[in-house]
Structures are given as structure tokens and as C-alpha cells.
Amino acid sequence: DVKVTQSSRYLVKRTGEKVFLECVQDMDHENMFWYRQDPGLGLRLIYFSYDVKMKEKGDIPEGYSVSREKKERFSLILESASTNQTSMYLCASSSGLSGAQPQHFGDGTRLSIL
Amino acid sequence: DAKTTQPPSMDCAEGRAANLPCNHSTISGNEYVYWYRQIHSQGPQYIIHGLKNNETNEMASLIITEDRKSSTLILPHATLRDTAVYYCIVRSNQGGKLIFGQGTELSVKP
Numbered sequence: 001d002v003k004v005t006q007s008s009r010y011l012v013k014r015t016g017e018k019v020f021l022e023c024v025q026d027m028d029h030e031n032m033f034w035y036r037q038d039p040g041l042g043l044r045l046i047y048f049s050y051d052v053k054m055k056e057k058g059d060i061p062e063g064y065s066v067s068r069e070k071k072e073r074f075s076l077i078l079e080s081a082s083t084n085q086t087s088m089y090l091c092a093s094s095s096g097l098s099g100a101q102p103q104h105f106g107d108g109t110r111l112s113i114l
Numbered sequence: 115d116a117k118t119t120q121p122p123s124m125d126c127a128e129g130r131a132a133n134l135p136c137n138h139s140t141i142s143g144n145e146y147v148y149w150y151r152q153i154h155s156q157g158p159q160y161i162i163h164g165l166k167n168n169e170t171n172e173m174a175s176l177i178i179t180e181d182r183k184s185s186t187l188i189l190p191h192a193t194l195r196d197t198a199v200y201y202c203i204v205r206s207n208q209g210g211k212l213i214f215g216q217g218t219e220l221s222v223k224p
Binding site: 004006033035042043045048058059090092094096097098099100101102103104105106107108110 | 144145146148155156157158159160163165205206207208209210211212213214215
């Protein structure tokens with residue numbers, strides 16, 4: 001079974017802090033994704049990576065950056081946290097980018113910015 | 115990606131089959147039908163996907179109509195742990211991001 005592990009289930013940070021969310025997958029997948037999920041807005045793609053050190057912006061990259069130094073690990077960074085970044089953050093991985101390859105998700109990190 | 119329509123909620127008795135419908139009347143030939151579910155406060159869980167043929171795995175069966183305009187996810191023997199929001203997604207062969215709609219909230223009752 002695919003295992004995607006996010007480092008924290010719940011996190012509370014303060015406005016202006018730099019926040020790191022970590023994600024690790026154990027299936028040697030090429031592609032990794034960061035989404036945020038908000039009530040009424042569904043899932044929105046922040047960034048994705050199709051290879052080590054490669055990244056692409058998603059629909060809402062502003063205020064975020066990512067790092068992929070190793071194949072199995074994809075980090076999401078909130079450069080200066082703001083209250084509107086309070087959300088559920090979901091990491092996913094897939095073996096390919098085509099529609100035939102499913103994305104597998106971690107359990108999410110519920111982040112609160114005070 | 116084509117839009118999907120699902121009933122907002124459904125009930126099912128424990129041990130019975132749960133049949134969750136999805137309408138995707140504007141689906142095109144190279145688009146896959148995917149099903150995910152999300153249990154409260156957890157990440158989405160992949161269930162199954164298909165292009166044209168019916169599919170079965172250890173979790174569920176996916177029945178796609180011949181014209182591909184609708185599909186049904188079947189959980190053969192629902193348990194209380196199957197209570198979740200179920201999302202039907204149409205995804206192009208070019209893949210990319212997943213777009214979740216409102217889904218169907220399935221309640222399995224004893």
C-alpha cells in the first residue's frame with residue numbers, strides 16, 4: 001500500500017512565523033503535490049513537483065514555497081504565516097502525471113494561524 | 115475536466131450494498147472516472163478509477179454505463195467504517211490536479 005506521511009496532524013502557529021510542513025512518501029513516486037482544503041472551496045492545488053528539485057506552481061502559490069531535495073520528501077513552506085492560511089493542508093503523491101495514475105493522500109495537517 | 119453531479123446524502127444499512135450514483139453527462143472520450151472518499155478529519159482515500167470498462171478491486175466496484183454519461187460506485191457490504199463523503203471526479207488523460215465537487219455524504223447505519 002502507498003503510504004504518504006505528513007509530519008503533523010495539528011499545528012498552531014502565530015502570524016508572521018515561517019512554517020514548515022513536511023511530507024514523505026514510501027512508494028518511490030516521481031510526483032508530489034500540496035493542496036489546501038477549505039469548506040465550500042474544495043481542494044485547491046498550491047504546488048506540485050514532478051522530480052527532485054523541480055516544482056510547478058498550482059492555482060494558489062502566493063505566500064507559499066516548496067522544497068524537494070530528495071525524491072521521497074516534499075516540504076511546503078509558509079514564508080510569513082497569515083490568518084488566511086489557516087486551513088487543512090494535504091500532501092499527495094503519484095507515480096505519473098497522466099489521468100491513469102491515481103494520487104494518494106496523507107492524513108492532512110490542520111494548521112491554525114493565530 | 116467534465117463536471118459531476120452527485121446526491122448530497124445517502125443512507126445505507128450495515129451489511130447491505132451501498133450504491134452511489136454519479137452523473138457526468140459531458141465526459142469526453144479520454145477522461146477517467148475516479149472515486150475517492152474522505153472520512154471526517156482525514157485525508158482523501160483513493161478507491162477506484164476506470165475509463166470505459168467496469169472495474170473491481172478489494173474495496174469496491176465501479177460500473178460505468180455504455181455511453182459513459184454516468185457511473186455507480188458499489189460497496190458490496192457496507193460497514194459503519196464506510197461512513198464518509200464520497201467524491202466522484204472526472205479527470206482527463208493529461209492528469210494534473212484533482213478537483214473535488216461537493217460529494218455524497220454516505221451514512222451507514224446499524
